Amino acid sequence: MQSGFGFCGHDDIQRWQRALEPIRASAGPLPRRSPIGALVKSMISGRTRDAVSLAAYDRLVAAFATPARVLAAGPGEVLRCIGAVTHAEDKARYVTRALGRIAAERRGFDLGFLGDLPLDDALAWLERLPGVGRKVAAATLNASTLDRPVLIVDSHVLRVLQRTGFVRRGAEGRAASEAVTRAMPEWQGRDFLDFHIGTKKLGQTLCRFDAADCAHCPLRTDCRARSD
Known part of the structure; x- marks a missing residue:
């Protein structure tokens, strides 16, 4: 080897x-979520059992339905939905900050453009977001509908x-x-x-x-x- x-x-x-x-x-x-859905799900999943993070993500979707509403709700309301995950306060803050950065740069939440970038560039773009490291970036590209290698x-x-x-x-x-x-x-x-x-x-x-x-x-x- x-x-x-x-x-x-x-x-x-x-x-x-x-x-x-x-x-x-x-x-x-695994369900194929949109890239923005895969990003948020992966951000709240770190160091947390799958069943717990999935339930937290489902509560977040049920409460706010769209990334724009999650961003408007702010970290306090996000925390109410994801409070059971590990480091919930930090994750609630990072999720809203990341969504705010995306909205400012992309004028929306469609991350489909990442499918057209070279892989290293797509990973680097995601890793510029607050709270996003290689695992979350890779999950956003691979486990979403982007299906990147x-x-x-x-x-x-x-x-x-x-x-x-x-x-x-x-x-x-x-x-x-x-x-x-x-x-x-x-x-x-x-x-x-x-x-x-x-x-x-x-x-x-x-x-x-x-x-x-x-x-x-x-x-x-x-x-x-x-x-x-």
């Missing part, structure tokens, strides 16, 4: 994609990539996303999303932070951190 570079890295990812398919399929499909790396995906040795132990999510994205130039957006779902589910179940069930892991033969 070559830490995400070269043909060896490509073959590893391709093999893991096949091995993770049963786990990915058990998670079910970039890997979303959260803490679960990063742990799997570190333990297998695809990236070094101290690597950050940005480096891991870039390594896998570079390694798979022929992949489409759907392929990257499937890999994200599969590795995330693996990290939530068999490859948890506090306990790893290596005996049942589909990647155990390739994992440098496995316990025999």
